[in-house]
Amino acid sequence: MDFALFSHVPWPEGTEPKQIFDDITEEFVLGEELGFKSAWMAEHHFTRYGLGSASLVVASNIAAKTTTLRLGTAVLIPPLHLPTKLAEETATLDLLSGGRFDAGFGRGAAGSEYNIANVPGDESQTRFQEAITIVEGLWTTRNYSFKGQHYQVNNANLVPPPVQKPHPPMYIAATRTRATQEFVAGTGHPLIIGVVLDTVDALALCHTMVDLAKEKGNNMRMGQIPFFRYFYVAETEEQAKADSKAALDWNIDMIQWRRTFDFGSEVWEKMEDFRKTRTELPPSYEYLYENRAFIGDPDQIIAKIKALQDQGIDYFGCNFSFGGMPQEKVTKSMRLFAKEVMPAFK
Numbered sequence: 456m457d458f459a460l461f462s463h464v465p466w467p468e469g470t471e472p473k474q475i476f477d478d479i480t481e482e483f484v485l486g487e488e489l490g491f492k493s494a495w496m497a498e499h500h501f502t503r504y505g506l507g508s509a510s511l512v513v514a515s516n517i518a519a520k521t522t523t524l525r526l527g528t529a530v531l532i533p534p535l536h537l538p539t540k541l542a543e544e545t546a547t548l549d550l551l552s553g554g555r556f557d558a559g560f561g562r563g564a565a566g567s568e569y570n571i572a573n574v575p576g577d578e579s580q581t582r583f584q585e586a587i588t589i590v591e592g593l594w595t596t597r598n599y600s601f602k603g604q605h606y607q608v609n610n611a612n613l614v615p616p617p618v619q620k621p622h623p624p625m626y627i628a629a630t631r632t633r634a635t636q637e638f639v640a641g642t643g644h645p646l647i648i649g650v651v652l653d654t655v656d657a658l659a660l661c662h663t664m665v666d667l668a669k670e671k672g673n674n675m676r677m678g679q680i681p682f683f684r685y686f687y688v689a690e691t692e693e694q695a696k697a698d699s700k701a702a703l704d705w706n707i708d709m710i711q712w713r714r715t716f717d718f719g720s721e722v723w724e725k726m727e728d729f730r731k732t733r734t735e736l737p738p739s740y741e742y743l744y745e746n747r748a749f750i751g752d753p754d755q756i757i758a759k760i761k762a763l764q765d766q767g768i769d770y771f772g773c774n775f776s777f778g779g780m781p782q783e784k785v786t787k788s789m790r791l792f793a794k795e796v797m798p799a800f801k
Contacts (some may be wrong), residue, residue: 561628677767
């Protein structure tokens with residue numbers, strides 16, 4: 456079993472972006488020391504949900520402070536980028552990190568991000584597919600050309616080329632949209648599972664995608680799929696729940712809140728005002744605890760991960776730093792995980 460770290464790099468009210476970046480850097484550097492294989496960050500724009508608007512810049516900073524940790528994007532949103540520029544920036548990160556970059560791509564889920572960037576949402580699928588095709592083509596092909604519905608490349612040679620050959624590992628997110636599932640299965644690249652699906656639904660999606668890829672002549676294995684969960688381990692289940700409730704509540708409330716914006720965002724408004732005025736509630740903490748998050752004592756966590764392993768999952772990602780979790784709790788939980796949980800999977 457390989458273990459990874461993941462974060463949206465959340466920015467709750469009353470916290471400072473510089474400190475959050477310092478904390479996530481500390482977390483990822485510690486992760487390398489503790490034996491995690493990789494660390495992944497999400498891309499989000501115009502929201503306190505995450506400070507990953509320039510996730511490749513943040514990853515580059517962390518690359519300079521680590522030596523073995525792989526650096527992943529979960530996920531980059533290609534329709535919000537110029538594909539040729541995205542190919543250049545990802546190849547540069549691969550070069551600077553000594554070939555430690557893992558490229559995760561996805562369409563994203565927030566209409567406000569597309570609207571503020573003036574990218575039509577109804578073009579997201581075609582832009583997504585074209586952009587990924589272009590990035591992979593530029594990574595691998597001399598004198599590369601492409602002519603699509605939205606983008607065109609004429610006889611281009613990527614500078615610099617990536618270090619990893621034939622290109623950095625690629626992972627592509629898909630959820631319920633059949634067109635995305637068909638595209639991902641057809642690429643031959645592994646799926647990537649984020650934190651927002653219930654575990655049973657996420658596992659069902661993994662099996663669906665493995666079967667669909669096989670139908671298309673590709674070998675996508677369950678063991679290749681990075682599988683991320685909201686995560687917290689403490690000495691007792693009671694302590695784990697007490698430590699994680701406020702942070703997980705903030706996270707799920709933020710997901711609900713940001714979906715109310717077609718344009719603009721919640722950045723300079725107060726979550727408490729939203730909580731007082733909303734007319735329906737998101738999933739409860741207890742629901743998330745039972746169905747989506749991996750929270751508990753070491754024995755409970757081992758059992759949960761072993762259940763995934765029984766389904767063929769061999770690459771598990773821990774989202775320790777969600778919803779403004781205090782840094783001392785993040786690092787304490789990480790150390791306990793490395794001491795009490797990791798040895799069960801060696």
